[in-house]
Amino acid sequence: MKGKLIIFSAPSGAGKTTIVKHLLDSGLPLEFSISACSRQPRIGEINGKDYYFLSADEFNFKIKKNEFIEWEEVYPGNLYGTLKSEPERIWKNNNHVLFDIDVKGGVHLKKLFGENALSVFVMPPSIVELERRLINRCTDDKETIKKRVDKAVYELKFADQFDVIITNDNLLDAKNKAFKLVSDFIYLL
Ligand code: ADP
Ligand code: 5GP
8 A cells, every 4th residue: 555645734723623533533544643742731632642742852852853744833832743753653554644734734744745645724614703613612712712813814825735625614514525535535546
């Protein structure tokens, strides 16, 4: 099997994680790319499952040793990155790599992996709806939500650099569309 990469990116709150989880439960031969990050684990998050949680020093040391395919300071003071070892690990398991990664990282990975990667931008129906979803998700305070909404306006400008845009208005439609796209990419191309 030639291992492929599927990249999902979106402004925070668009529904990317919901769609990625759906794909991981769908029976397709996919495995989640576990990123390294320097933020603290949230309650319930597990090291080596959700992220490889590193201190800022450990993260910077790995940057120096050139161990990352890509990395970004996604939010001020918080570093996130894909280790070179991660796709190799997943391909050895005979699975394709599924990324949940920020918009700049998604553009970067697509440039690196070209035809071997499918990049998907999850588009919110509107900025107002995006804000409503972030409020309803109850994971961020008011100030964080404002920062994420402001960043979203900037991130939407990158949408046309992705192979495909899925508008996540009706969730079931978006999940079905994502499933068809990814299975076509895995089996038909
Ligand atoms: P992201 O990973 O892009 O930040 P999430 O997957 O966490 O986004 O989704 C943000 C919130 O919006 C979650 O509470 C999720 O349940 C909800 N959500 C996702 N898709 C839809 C949709 N189509 N309609 C309404 N709410 C949605
Ligand atoms: P959170 O802190 O909410 O888990 O994630 C914050 C953001 O970081 C999300 O948009 C997520 O997609 C992004 N992210 C996670 N891993 C990586 C990575 O390896 N590289 C980049 N560039 N972004 C990442």
